[in-house]
Amino acid sequence: xxQYGWSLPVAASSYAGSIDFGLGLIHAAMLGIFVLWxxxxxxxxxxxxxxxxxxxxxxxxxxxxxxxxxxxIPDIVIMTFEIALIVFYAIPVWSKIKANVPDVKDPVRVExxxxxxxxxxxxxxxxxxxxxxxxxLVHFSNPIGLDRSDPASADDVVMGNExxxxxxxxxxxxxxxxxxxxxxxxxxxxxxxxxxPGLKIPMWITPTKTGKFEITCxxxxxxxxxxxxxxxxxxxxxxxxxWYKSRLATIPAAAAASNPSEDF
Amino acid sequence: xxxxxxxxxxxxxxxxxxxxxxxxxxxLQYLITSFVFLLVGFGLMMLMRWQxxxxxxxxxxxxxxxxxxxxxxxVMSGEFYNALGAxxxxxxxxxxxxxxxxxxxxxxxxxxxxxxxxxxxxxxxMMSYWLxxxxxxxxxxxxxxxxxxxxxxxxxxxxLSIINPGxxxxxxxxxxxxxxSLLGAINFLVTTINMRAPGMSLWRMPVFCWAQFVxxxxxxxxxxxxxxxxxxxxxxxxxxxxxxxxxxxxILGKAYAGSGGGQPLLWQHLFWFLAHPEVxxxxxxxxxxxAEIIANNTxxxxxxxxxxxxxxxxxxxxxxxxxxxxxxxxxMSPALGNFFLVTTMIISVPSVAILTxxxxxxxxxxxxxxxxxxxxxxxxxxxxxxxxxxxxxxxTVTDIYLHDTYYVIGHFHFVVVTGSIIALMGGTYHxxxxxxxxKMNDTLGLIHFWGSTASMVGIFLPMLFMGLAxxxxxxYDPTAQLHNLxxxxxxxxxxxxxxxLALFQLPFIYNFFNSLFNGxxxxxxxxxxxxxxxxxxxxxxxxxxxxxxxxxxxxxxxSVPGRKTDFWMQTDPS
Numbered sequence: 001x002x003q004y005g006w007s008l009p010v011a012a013s014s015y016a017g018s019i020d021f022g023l024g025l026i027h028a029a030m031l032g033i034f035v036l037w038x039x040x041x042x043x044x045x046x047x048x049x050x051x052x053x054x055x056x057x058x059x060x061x062x063x064x065x066x067x068x069x070x071x072x073i074p075d076i077v078i079m080t081f082e083i084a085l086i087v088f089y090a091i092p093v094w095s096k097i098k099a100n101v102p103d104v105k106d107p108v109r110v111e112x113x114x115x116x117x118x119x120x121x122x123x124x125x126x127x128x129x130x131x132x133x134x135x136x137l138v139h140f141s142n143p144i145g146l147d148r149s150d151p152a153s154a155d156d157v158v159m160g161n162e163x164x165x166x167x168x169x170x171x172x173x174x175x176x177x178x179x180x181x182x183x184x185x186x187x188x189x190x191x192x193x194x195x196x197p198g199l200k201i202p203m204w205i206t207p208t209k210t211g212k213f214e215i216t217c218x219x220x221x222x223x224x225x226x227x228x229x230x231x232x233x234x235x236x237x238x239x240x241x242x243w244y245k246s247r248l249a250t251i252p253a254a255a256a257a258s259n260p261s262e263d264f
Numbered sequence: 265x266x267x268x269x270x271x272x273x274x275x276x277x278x279x280x281x282x283x284x285x286x287x288x289x290x291x292l293q294y295l296i297t298s299f300v301f302l303l304v305g306f307g308l309m310m311l312m313r314w315q316x317x318x319x320x321x322x323x324x325x326x327x328x329x330x331x332x333x334x335x336x337x338x339v340m341s342g343e344f345y346n347a348l349g350a351x352x353x354x355x356x357x358x359x360x361x362x363x364x365x366x367x368x369x370x371x372x373x374x375x376x377x378x379x380x381x382x383x384x385x386x387x388x389x390m391m392s393y394w395l396x397x398x399x400x401x402x403x404x405x406x407x408x409x410x411x412x413x414x415x416x417x418x419x420x421x422x423x424l425s426i427i428n429p430g431x432x433x434x435x436x437x438x439x440x441x442x443x444x445s446l447l448g449a450i451n452f453l454v455t456t457i458n459m460r461a462p463g464m465s466l467w468r469m470p471v472f473c474w475a476q477f478v479x480x481x482x483x484x485x486x487x488x489x490x491x492x493x494x495x496x497x498x499x500x501x502x503x504x505x506x507x508x509x510x511x512x513x514x515i516l517g518k519a520y521a522g523s524g525g526g527q528p529l530l531w532q533h534l535f536w537f538l539a540h541p542e543v544x545x546x547x548x549x550x551x552x553x554x555a556e557i558i559a560n561n562t563x564x565x566x567x568x569x570x571x572x573x574x575x576x577x578x579x580x581x582x583x584x585x586x587x588x589x590x591x592x593x594x595x596m597s598p599a600l601g602n603f604f605l606v607t608t609m610i611i612s613v614p615s616v617a618i619l620t621x622x623x624x625x626x627x628x629x630x631x632x633x634x635x636x637x638x639x640x641x642x643x644x645x646x647x648x649x650x651x652x653x654x655x656x657x658x659x660t661v662t663d664i665y666l667h668d669t670y671y672v673i674g675h676f677h678f679v680v681v682t683g684s685i686i687a688l689m690g691g692t693y694h695x696x697x698x699x700x701x702x703k704m705n706d707t708l709g710l711i712h713f714w715g716s717t718a719s720m721v722g723i724f725l726p727m728l729f730m731g732l733a734x735x736x737x738x739x740y741d742p743t744a745q746l747h748n749l750x751x752x753x754x755x756x757x758x759x760x761x762x763x764x765l766a767l768f769q770l771p772f773i774y775n776f777f778n779s780l781f782n783g784x785x786x787x788x789x790x791x792x793x794x795x796x797x798x799x800x801x802x803x804x805x806x807x808x809x810x811x812x813x814x815x816x817x818x819x820x821x822x823s824v825p826g827r828k829t830d831f832w833m834q835t836d837p838s
Contacts, residue, residue, distance in 0.1 A: 022656070034652060040623070071617075078613075191664065196529060197510050198510025218668040226342075
């Protein structure tokens with residue numbers, strides 16, 4: 001609970017810092033603009049209140065007049081600020097976070113599948129290959145329809161509403177949905193992405209802090225939308241590996257497949 | 265019984281007040297109806313706000329009036345909450361603010377301000393209203409259908425909207441409402457182009473007329489795609505086509521029967537292609553009202569009249585190029601995000617220009633602080649907050665975090681409520697003497713003004729804080745998610761402020777109806793204004809002007825040196 005408060009939650013991913021930088025910068029600028037305008041506004045309201053014997057002053061008119069040009073100053077200031085934000089901040093950071101997936105060696109590979117009202121997390125396992133899924137295998141006991149007979153599925157683990165990740169290691173996620181649009185949101189990682197049925201959307205995270213964080217759904221998905229949540233546990237690599245092994249051991253097919261005598 | 269007298273047809277009660285073709289009666293019909301819809305939409309929201317502040321507790325007083333499937337034991341269900349949410353948004357936008365801004369103010373004031381005897385197509389005007397009212401009634405009646413009203417948000421994203429109950433009536437009603445708006449838009453355009461009085465050149469039109477003109481263009485071009493999109497969604501629902509439904513859907517453990525092959529994002533593109541220009545439909549006419557009130561009460565010409573008009577036109581054009589900034593994280597190509605980021609920043613330029621002009625108009629003024637002027641002045645900083653908070657949402661990177669949080673709700677309510685609705689309320693105080701020949705009470709007006717603005721800020725400012733803490737919108741029970749717990753107190757503040765806002769509308773409602781009969785009687789031009797609506801009797805008779813007015817000058821000739829009075833009417837030949 002310590003990570004939540006009245007303002008932004010703790011920053012726990014590699015790019016959370018750069019998003020927070022933008023939020024801080026823009027809000028400082030907004031506050032500055034509002035205070036300056038507000039002060040000028042109140043000054044005008046007081047100075048130019050109607051007083052007996054004082055008539056209103058008409059300004060010089062016509063385009064290109066001094067008054068006309070002066071009123072462009074706020075626009076020029078704001079425009080310059082916005083251009084700087086776009087060129088030096090928004091486009092480069094956006095291309096790093098969303099437009100590209102980093103090319104890392106040995107990432108954790110995961111599929112996240114949303115449904116009414118929960119998240120399934122499907123790990124590719126040490127072989128780095130996600131086992132194939134088939135719609136006719138979908139069943140209460142196999143919500144994502146994973147085909148266990150395929151060798152790629154042998155070391156795969158599927159979790160419901162619980163995600164575990166090793167700290168400081170990049171996770172590549174394919175985001176999908178079985179039914180309606182959901183949105184995968186982890187406030188501490190500053191990541192949000194809609195999960196759209198029919199699309200496979202790539203995203204990535206590098207968690208930088210260990211601890212327990214919250215996965216929620218940020219897109220209205222039905223009557224129990226607010227209950228669609230899960231936890232992310234960020235652990236050390238050793239803890240993660242031990243946990244993964246213990247999960248694998250609970251799956252009979254996977255246990256058999258990890259037997260060295262069998263070839264895959 | 266009707267009979268002809270000197271070629272004049274004496275109107276029956278029905279012809280005069282119900283199926284009227286007079287733009288003024290239709291304007292007032294729109295005014296009353298849209299204010300009622302605003303109240304209904306507000307009422308739905310007050311129920312939701314109870315659930316948000318005190319989740320899981322029975323709704324006081326009203327809880328047991330609802331059927332058990334909507335609110336078992338008086339506690340609102342998730343389905344009912346979602347239905348209230350979808351209907352609140354739909355009613356406020358399509359049945360409240362737009363009909364008030366365009367149908368009421370546009371209808372009544374625009375023909376007067378350009379010196380026309382009526383709208384170009386009076387019968388079509390009547391038809392607009394008589395599509396709007398049944399369309400609205402149909403929308404409300406969906407609460408009575410099995411399964412309740414639409415519950416997929418006012419944005420109605422498929423596939424959720426296809427599988428949820430209530431949506432069919434929503435879509436049918438939208439098709440009717442859009443048709444009504446399209447008829448109105450054509451009427452406004454033709455009226456503005458063809459019906460201006462002699463001497464009323466385009467550059468002599470008041471800013472309000474320009475705002476209505478640009479708005480009509482937006483409605484005409486933006487609504488047809490949504491009408492088509494709604495028909496497609498209706499097909500998906502009723503005839504199980506798959507315009508928006510992809511293949512291999514598994515819904516609550518069962519394979520979806522439709523053929524699949526559709527694309528859910530298509531709806532979002534079509535919807536926002538309408539809904540972003542729609543934001544400017546909500547905002548431009550109120551800006552026009554603010555400009556009229558400010559010019560009148562500063563007793564000087566507006567600063568940068570042409571700059572404001574060009575900015576409105578620029579907003580109109582640009583508003584068709586920004587729609588996908590609602591979709592940065594929707595799953596569309598991230599490369600597109602950069603394009604819409606740039607167009608979004610461009611559209612902020614004319615918006616800032618308009619606000620700048622309005623503020624600079626105060627310089628050198630002799631400000632009369634009457635009730636309409638207070639509303640117009642409050643518009644400036646509060647709408648300013650709405651504009652500024654759009655910045656981190658329009659920026660792709662910061663939108664990753666803020667998208668779909670309460671920050672978005674706070675932002676657009678600052679724009680539409682403390683912006684548009686504040687201006688529209690001010691417009692009522694400003695034009696009431698024209699409509700009824702009487703003035704609204706000032707003391708009640710002041711109570712209404714200060715109470716409303718303060719409680720509006722009390723509702724929406726906490727939403728910005730909740731959004732920054734990561735609280736998502738559209739959550740039936742915000743306390744179900746851990747990260748919302750520390751900011752739950754803001755929900756209580758927001759809810760109490762909403763109930764106060766309701767309380768402060770009572771003086772307004774009483775004032776409106778009481779002033780109809782007991783208000784202080786006013787002359788033709790009580791505000792000493794310059795524009796044409798003040799050059800005819802209050803209320804104007806059928807046909808408006810005794811003889812066609814002639815226009816000699818621009819709209820805001822106040823405080824011209826060497827003249828006896830500080831206002832020089834557009835129709836004054838001297």
